[in-house]
Amino acid sequence: MAFDIVLGQYHHAESIVHRLDPRIKITLMLILFVAAFLANSFFALLVLLLLDIVIIALSKVRPKTVVKAVAPLAFLLIFPLFFNLFFISEGTSLFSWGAILITDHGAYQAGFMTLRLFILFLTATLLTLTTSTIMLGDGISAMLRPFVRFGLPAYEISMMVSIALRFLPTLFEDFDHIRKAQMARGAVISQGGPIKRVKLLLPLLVPLFAQSLRHAEELAVAMESRCYHGGTNRTHYRVFSVGRADVIAIAICTSILILMIVWL
Amino acid sequence: MSLIFDKVSYTYSSHEGDVNALSDVSFTLENGELLGVIGHTGSGKSTLLQLMCGLLTPSAGSVVLDGENLSDKKVRQNLFTKVGIAFQYPEQQLFSKTIADDIAFAPRNAKLSEHEVGLRVREAMKIMRLDYENYAAKSPFELSGGEMRRVALAGVMAAKPQLLILDEPTAGLDPSGRYELTTIIDDYHKAGTTTVLVSHSMDNIARLSDKVLVLKDGHTAFYGTPAEVFSHSEVLREMNLGVPQATTFAADLMDLGLPLPADLLTIDALADAIAALFHEQKAEVKHGF
Numbered sequence: 001m002a003f004d005i006v007l008g009q010y011h012h013a014e015s016i017v018h019r020l021d022p023r024i025k026i027t028l029m030l031i032l033f034v035a036a037f038l039a040n041s042f043f044a045l046l047v048l049l050l051l052d053i054v055i056i057a058l059s060k061v062r063p064k065t066v067v068k069a070v071a072p073l074a075f076l077l078i079f080p081l082f083f084n085l086f087f088i089s090e091g092t093s094l095f096s097w098g099a100i101l102i103t104d105h106g107a108y109q110a111g112f113m114t115l116r117l118f119i120l121f122l123t124a125t126l127l128t129l130t131t132s133t134i135m136l137g138d139g140i141s142a143m144l145r146p147f148v149r150f151g152l153p154a155y156e157i158s159m160m161v162s163i164a165l166r167f168l169p170t171l172f173e174d175f176d177h178i179r180k181a182q183m184a185r186g187a188v189i190s191q192g193g194p195i196k197r198v199k200l201l202l203p204l205l206v207p208l209f210a211q212s213l214r215h216a217e218e219l220a221v222a223m224e225s226r227c228y229h230g231g232t233n234r235t236h237y238r239v240f241s242v243g244r245a246d247v248i249a250i251a252i253c254t255s256i257l258i259l260m261i262v263w264l
Numbered sequence: 265m266s267l268i269f270d271k272v273s274y275t276y277s278s279h280e281g282d283v284n285a286l287s288d289v290s291f292t293l294e295n296g297e298l299l300g301v302i303g304h305t306g307s308g309k310s311t312l313l314q315l316m317c318g319l320l321t322p323s324a325g326s327v328v329l330d331g332e333n334l335s336d337k338k339v340r341q342n343l344f345t346k347v348g349i350a351f352q353y354p355e356q357q358l359f360s361k362t363i364a365d366d367i368a369f370a371p372r373n374a375k376l377s378e379h380e381v382g383l384r385v386r387e388a389m390k391i392m393r394l395d396y397e398n399y400a401a402k403s404p405f406e407l408s409g410g411e412m413r414r415v416a417l418a419g420v421m422a423a424k425p426q427l428l429i430l431d432e433p434t435a436g437l438d439p440s441g442r443y444e445l446t447t448i449i450d451d452y453h454k455a456g457t458t459t460v461l462v463s464h465s466m467d468n469i470a471r472l473s474d475k476v477l478v479l480k481d482g483h484t485a486f487y488g489t490p491a492e493v494f495s496h497s498e499v500l501r502e503m504n505l506g507v508p509q510a511t512t513f514a515a516d517l518m519d520l521g522l523p524l525p526a527d528l529l530t531i532d533a534l535a536d537a538i539a540a541l542f543h544e545q546k547a548e549v550k551h552g553f
């Protein structure tokens with residue numbers, strides 16, 4: 001059944017961004033992450049935002065879909081906004097009322113940190129929007145493979161990421177079903193003090209947990225019945241190869257990173 | 265409880281565009297009747313049911329329960345004491361430590377006295393053929409699938425709904441579980457509860473329903489008495505929905521030249537008709553000599 005969850009989900013389109021090698025796309029994301037952390041001016045962040053917008057345009061994913069995908073994360077932006085705005089007391093005062101003091105420095109920091117976090121979310125979202133969970137999983141496992149000899153469970157990590165992304169919409173769907181079923185039995189979802197609230201949530205959370213365990217059990221049986229035994233000696237149907245577009249994409253992003261370090 | 269759907273449409277909107285799950289559906293269900301709903305996966309059955317119990321409100325048209333329009337927010341408040349719904353796989357909603365507690369959830373939410381709640385629980389368990397002494401204190405999570413299903417349905421019945429809505433209640437049960445549950449539903453409806461039943465078993469729909477609604481892509485394909493609806497056997501087969509076994513068998517016999525009546529829907533009716541034919545012929549044979 002269709003359900004309006006876009007967070008972490010793949011959206012198919014025929015685009016150059018979709019066709020990029022997943023290993024390259026993961027690397028690009030990491031480069032942009034580093035660039036966002038190194039950026040120390042608004043201008044630098046705006047360059048990165050512009051780059052993300054160019055990627056969205058190239059990917060042919062609808063802007064509305066991108067907005068929907070980032071929106072659930074938006075509430076996390078409140079934290080840098082809030083703390084920087086109210087807890088920085090250096091700089092000249094812009095507004096003060098009782099214990100509340102907002103300074104120009106605080107406002108600048110609030111805006112800067114919020115934009116930086118937003119760019120991180122947007123960049124990560126672009127990766128999941130344009131890379132199927134299978135490709136993403138294969139990409140992660142290919143990139144982590146060199147570390148296997150140091151004991152890193154590379155294959156297991158990539159499998160976990162794939163499964164988590166795959167079951168995110170299922171989790172929301174289950175939650176919706178359970179919520180409706182309990183509402184039809186007269187459940188009140190939010191009312192009263194904190195202890196009462198937790199008690200009211202039990203009729204939702206216990207079935208959700210039970211249902212997730214059922215999914216996990218079914219998935220385990222399905223995997224075992226197809227002789228799944230982890231990553232050792234496993235060959236792949238898809239063999240990744242780096243093409244011209246991949247090289248160009250890496251070149252552009254690396255140049256921006258270097259520019260960021262040198263000038264901005 | 266009477267239920268009227270008047271030109272009801274429902275549209276889900278998502279980022280990928282709108283889905284018209286239901287378009288222009290109308291029907292009237294009188295107090296005490298049973299409405300059978302059939303249709304393919306995705307034809308809008310579950311959406312229809314959610315409109316009946318106020319979990320969704322129509323995008324257009326109106327749903328009227330005993331003269332009250334469900335688009336009115338005040339009417340939807342505490343509707344759960346009048347309308348009970350069991351979704352597909354209702355056992356997924358179980359959460360309490362004991363079966364009795366789980367069944368008591370709706371009556372407690374209706375703020376009934378503990379004494380009354382206890383009575384409701386016993387009554388609902390009796391209807392669902394769950395032995396109170398045996399089951400009440402058990403955890404719902406240590407039951408078999410079929411037992412969990414019955415506990416969940418008891419949890420819906422404990423609210424004593426005047427309109428009972430069941431979305432594929434027998435899905436995933438073994439034949440004996442299906443048979444038992446169908447019998448329970450039939451008895452409960454005959455005791456006077458207006459019922460809406462979604463099922464993929466044409467035999468059960470034909471046997472139990474007063475009215476049948478066939479949905480196709482959110483539109484009404486057919487609506488009427490079981491005899492009327494199942495007379496369109498060709499179209500129903502094309503829709504991959506099929507007709508009751510008895511109807512198919514009767515049609516085959518008629519092709520072989522047996523003069524059977526046209527609207528045989530249940531195995532009992534078919535058996536009676538064949539027996540009547542047999543007696544008639546025996547009588548003719550006797551006269552002949």
Ligand SMILES: Nc1ncnc2c1ncn2[C@@H]1O[C@H](COP(=O)(O)OP(=O)(O)O)[C@@H](O)[C@H]1O
Nearest residue numbers: 002003276283285304305306307308309310311
């Ligand atoms: N929550 C939802 N969001 C978006 N579309 C939905 C949602 N629920 C159902 N639909 C769509 O509405 C249509 C009817 O679905 P549903 O009522 O569940 O049909 P049925 O119960 O007959 O299988 C389907 O096309 C389905 O994909």
Ligand SMILES: [Mg+2]
Nearest residue numbers: 306309310352
């Ligand atoms: Mg359904």
